[in-house]
Amino acid sequence: xxxxxxxxxxxxxxxxxxxxxxxxxxxxxxxxxxxxxxxxxxxxxxxxxxxxxxxxxxxxxxxxxxxxxxxxxxxxxxxxxxxxxxxxxxxxxxxxxxxxxxxxxxxxxxxxxxxxxxxxxxxxxxxxxxxxxxxxxxxxxxxxxxxxxxxxxxxxxxxxxxxxxxxxxxxxxxxxxxxxxxxxxxxxxxxxxxxxxxxxxxxxxxxxxxxxxxxxxxxxxxxxxxxxxxxxxxxxxxxxxxxxxxxxxxxxxxxxxxxxxxxxxxxxxxxxxxxxxxxxxxxxxxxxxxxxxxxxxxxxxxxxxxxxxxxxxxxxxxxxxxxxxxxxxxxxxxxxxxxxxxxxxxxxxxxxxxxxxxxxxxxxxxxxxxxxxxxxxxxxxxxxxxxxxxxxxxxxx
Amino acid sequence: xxxxxxxxxxxxxxxxxxxxxxxxxxxxxxxxxxxxxxxxxxxxxxxxxxxxxxxxxxxxxxxxxxxxxxxxxxxxxxxxxxxxxxxxxxxxxxxxxxxxxxxxxxxxxxxxxxxxxxxxxxxxxxxxxxxxxxxxxxxxxxxxxxxxxxxxxxxxxxxxxxxxxxxxxxxxxxxxxxxxxxxxxxxxxxxxxxxxxxxxxxxxxxxxxxxxxxxxxxxxxxxxxxxxxxx
Numbered sequence: 001x002x003x004x005x006x007x008x009x010x011x012x013x014x015x016x017x018x019x020x021x022x023x024x025x026x027x028x029x030x031x032x033x034x035x036x037x038x039x040x041x042x043x044x045x046x047x048x049x050x051x052x053x054x055x056x057x058x059x060x061x062x063x064x065x066x067x068x069x070x071x072x073x074x075x076x077x078x079x080x081x082x083x084x085x086x087x088x089x090x091x092x093x094x095x096x097x098x099x100x101x102x103x104x105x106x107x108x109x110x111x112x113x114x115x116x117x118x119x120x121x122x123x124x125x126x127x128x129x130x131x132x133x134x135x136x137x138x139x140x141x142x143x144x145x146x147x148x149x150x151x152x153x154x155x156x157x158x159x160x161x162x163x164x165x166x167x168x169x170x171x172x173x174x175x176x177x178x179x180x181x182x183x184x185x186x187x188x189x190x191x192x193x194x195x196x197x198x199x200x201x202x203x204x205x206x207x208x209x210x211x212x213x214x215x216x217x218x219x220x221x222x223x224x225x226x227x228x229x230x231x232x233x234x235x236x237x238x239x240x241x242x243x244x245x246x247x248x249x250x251x252x253x254x255x256x257x258x259x260x261x262x263x264x265x266x267x268x269x270x271x272x273x274x275x276x277x278x279x280x281x282x283x284x285x286x287x288x289x290x291x292x293x294x295x296x297x298x299x300x301x302x303x304x305x306x307x308x309x310x311x312x313x314x315x316x317x318x319x320x321x322x323x324x325x326x327x328x329x330x331x332x333x334x335x336x337x338x339x340x341x342x343x344x345x346x347x348x349x350x351x352x353x354x355x356x357x358x359x360x361x362x363x364x365x366x367x368x369x370x371x372x373x374x375x376x377x378x379x380x381x382x383x384x385x386x387x388x389x390x391x392x393x394x395x396x397x
Numbered sequence: 398x399x400x401x402x403x404x405x406x407x408x409x410x411x412x413x414x415x416x417x418x419x420x421x422x423x424x425x426x427x428x429x430x431x432x433x434x435x436x437x438x439x440x441x442x443x444x445x446x447x448x449x450x451x452x453x454x455x456x457x458x459x460x461x462x463x464x465x466x467x468x469x470x471x472x473x474x475x476x477x478x479x480x481x482x483x484x485x486x487x488x489x490x491x492x493x494x495x496x497x498x499x500x501x502x503x504x505x506x507x508x509x510x511x512x513x514x515x516x517x518x519x520x521x522x523x524x525x526x527x528x529x530x531x532x533x534x535x536x537x538x539x540x541x542x543x544x545x546x547x548x549x550x551x552x553x554x555x556x557x558x559x560x561x562x563x564x565x566x567x568x569x570x571x572x573x574x575x576x577x578x579x580x581x582x583x584x585x586x587x588x589x590x591x592x593x594x595x596x597x598x599x600x601x602x603x604x605x606x607x608x609x610x611x612x613x614x615x616x617x618x619x620x621x622x623x624x625x626x627x628x
Contacts, residue, residue: 192477192478193477195477195497195498195499196406196409196477196498197406197408197409198498198499199406199409199475199477199498199499199500200406200407200408200409200411200412201408201499202412202499202500202501202502203408203409203412203413203416203499203502204408204411204412206412206416206501206502206503207412207415207416207419207502210416210419211419216415219411219415220412220415223408223411223412224408226408227408230408340452340453
């Protein structure tokens with residue numbers, strides 16, 4: 001700075017009276033900075049107020065130097081200006097510098113020490129306030145009974161941030177409540193349905209105990225056996241139904257021909273007992289479709305079982321599989337008369353029974369098949385044709 | 398007593414058919430509302446045992462239908478759904494009694510006898526007429542204090558006659574109460590049973606009204622005997 005003043009001829013180097021140069025200085029940090037200007041001839045051309053009178057650095061010396069003069073530590077910078085023929089030295093007291101640094105640090109530190117706890121308190125308060133609705137929601141959920149699936153209150157002025165969460169939770173609760181009530185209805189229905197075979201068993205046991213002749217007793221015991229077999233089938237179907245409802249419709253490569261063959265093979269015993277012949281027509285080539293083998297098996301088994309039960313002794317149940325680009329179709333022909341008019345509309349509901357079977361079913365078979373096919377994205381149709389009653393199952397490929 | 402049992406479960410229906418017969422009833426069993434209507438059109442039943450859930454509809458529908466037609470047969474509902482609200486709905490629809498599945502055969506028989514008794518306008522379980530006591534529950538009859546040894550059919554004929562003393566029962570009425578469907582009725586079977594009863598009760602106890610039928614002879618027409626009891 002002083003050098004530039006000299007360069008701009010604002011300070012003359014030719015005066016014999018050393019000029020008093022005034023430098024900007026804060027009252028507190030007075031005498032901090034000072035300068036000396038020496039001519040090459042060894043005269044002090046000028047010095048600032050507070051600058052020592054003695055030469056600080058030897059002539060011709062340039063650059064930064066730390067020196068001690070009169071017991072005071074100084075830092076001095078010197079340049080030599082040949083055009084003007086002088087050496088300019090600028091310096092300040094290191095003690096003053098340290099004080100400045102100390103004051104600056106102290107000036108920052110004290111406000112920081114005061115402001116930081118205040119800021120922390122403010123942040124803590126704001127966060128707690130912002131999270132209060134979440135806390136409230138959590139408490140509401142914690143305090144809930146398992147059986148309580150009612151909607152959460154959205155409050156008079158719910159914070160906007162929490163509203164989507166509450167709404168999504170309420171939607172989930174609603175769906176859970178529906179599923180739960182459906183399950184409860186089903187369990188109660190199933191329990192009631194099991195009471196009828198139990199009543200039959202109790203009645204026949206009573207008859208068997210009181211029977212006065214062997215024929216009556218044997219008849220009752222045979223009825224008990226029959227009833228146990230049937231009740232067992234009903235329990236199996238209830239389990240199947242529960243399993244169908246668990247399935248989500250994940251698909252894997254399934255060979256519908258193999259499923260059909262295996263299912264028919266499993267039902268040969270039943271068909272033999274009822275004097276019904278089983279037939280299967282498969283396409284020449286083997287195909288795979290994306291389907292759930294378990295569900296397909298379940299649907300086919302229940303429909304074929306129904307077909308066998310509906311067919312009079314000496315009749316035939318025939319299953320034909322056909323595949324084209326977009327559809328896989330099973331055509332199941334039986335010798336029955338189809339679903340009775342009275343129950344046709346309700347036939348796919350659970351526990352609705354036909355009347356034409358002498359070994360009446362549980363009323364679950366068609367419900368299982370319908371549920372399974374629905375999960376598979378398939379369709380079920382019934383049709384009465386001159387050659388017999390047809391059940392058509394169409395599945396996506 | 399001739400009963401109509403409407404129950405679609407094959408094993409239970411068969412058990413009721415055999416069990417109720419053993420308990421002294423004459424049951425006819427059907428499995429659908431349609432068959433029940435057909436049976437009711439042709440036969441008079443002492444009581445109806447009606448299941449609620451049937452393949453072609455609800456038993457309650459048949460119940461309401463019968464009551465609308467003014468039929469007064471006692472009706473006992475059988476059902477797997479035996480909650481209080483179900484029982485109320487059944488009784489309010491015109492049923493006389495209600496039994497939840499599974500049930501005891503003896504209880505069903507006792508309730509049916511009670512229904513028959515009320516339908517006849519009696520309160521006491523044992524029917525007493527002209528020195529004859531008939532206990533339909535125990536299927537026992539005593540005459541002047543001694544046990545009568547009666548066959549199943551003889552007891553049924555006697556019970557039919559004493560249920561309303563003085564009423565004349567045609568031979569066909571008695572046959573109808575004694576024989577279910579498909580049972581062979583020999584042409585003179587009723588005459589044979591009446592003959593056996595007379596040999597145990599005395600000639601005059603049962604009166605024959607020629608061309609009309611049979612009845613218990615009213616006490617004023619029995620001058621030779623002192624009468625100790627009445628209906």
